[in-house]
Amino acid sequence: MKKGLVILLVLVFGLVLTVGVMAGEKAADKAAKPSGVKEQTVKVKATVEAIDLDKRIVTLKGPKGNVFDLKVGDQAKNLPQVKVGDLVNIQYYEAIAFEVRKPGAAGPTQATGAVATAKPGEKPAGVVAGQVTITATVEALDAKKNMVTLKGEGGKTVELKVKDPKNLKNVKVGDQVEFTFTEALALSVEPAKKK
Numbered sequence: 001m002k003k004g005l006v007i008l009l010v011l012v013f014g015l016v017l018t019v020g021v022m023a024g025e026k027a028a029d030k031a032a033k034p035s036g037v038k039e040q041t042v043k044v045k046a047t048v049e050a051i052d053l054d055k056r057i058v059t060l061k062g063p064k065g066n067v068f069d070l071k072v073g074d075q076a077k078n079l080p081q082v083k084v085g086d087l088v089n090i091q092y093y094e095a096i097a098f099e100v101r102k103p104g105a106a107g108p109t110q111a112t113g114a115v116a117t118a119k120p121g122e123k124p125a126g127v128v129a130g131q132v133t134i135t136a137t138v139e140a141l142d143a144k145k146n147m148v149t150l151k152g153e154g155g156k157t158v159e160l161k162v163k164d165p166k167n168l169k170n171v172k173v174g175d176q177v178e179f180t181f182t183e184a185l186a187l188s189v190e191p192a193k194k195k
Helices: 002-019
Strands: 035-052 057-061 067-071 087-101 110-117 125-142 147-151 157-161 176-190
Touching: none
Parallel strands: none
Antiparallel strands: 035 057, 035 087, 057 067, 087 176, 110 125, 125 147, 125 176, 147 157
C-alpha cells in the first residue's frame, strides 16, 4: 500500500505543478525553493430513508435526490440511535502539500492517523484522519521541455511535464521534494426536524 501511495503522491505533485499552485515562494527571496498546497473540502447532507440494523445498512437520500445504501461497520456502536428522517452530515477534506528542499533536508517517510467517535448512547458521530509524508529526489531536469524526473524512496522514477516553467526555477538535480497528503472524514447525525 505504501508504494501505491508514493506513486499517487508523486502523480498528484505533477498535477500541483501543472496547475501552478504555488504558496510560500517569497518575492524578496529569489533563491527560495518552490512549495505549494492544494486542498478541497466536500460537504454533503443526506436524509436517512431506511435502516436495517441486522445487516447494518443505512439507506440515505442525497441532496439531489439520489438514494444509496451505506454499509456501517461494527465500530459504529450507536447505530441503533439512528432513526428514519435523521440528517447525516458528511465532510471530507483532502490536501496535498509539497516543498522542494536542498539535498538531505527532507524528513523521513511517516504516517499518522487518528479516530474519534461519539460516546455510547449518543447519536453516531466520528472523525477519521490520516497524514502521510514522503520524499522524492529530483533525478533530472529538462528546462527546454519543462520536464522533471522524480525518484521515490523505493527507487521508482516518474517523469512529469511542468506547465509553468517558473515552477522549475531554483530547483536542482539532487533536491528533495517532501509531499504531505492529508485526508479527514467527519460524520455526524442530527435528529429529524419536527414538522
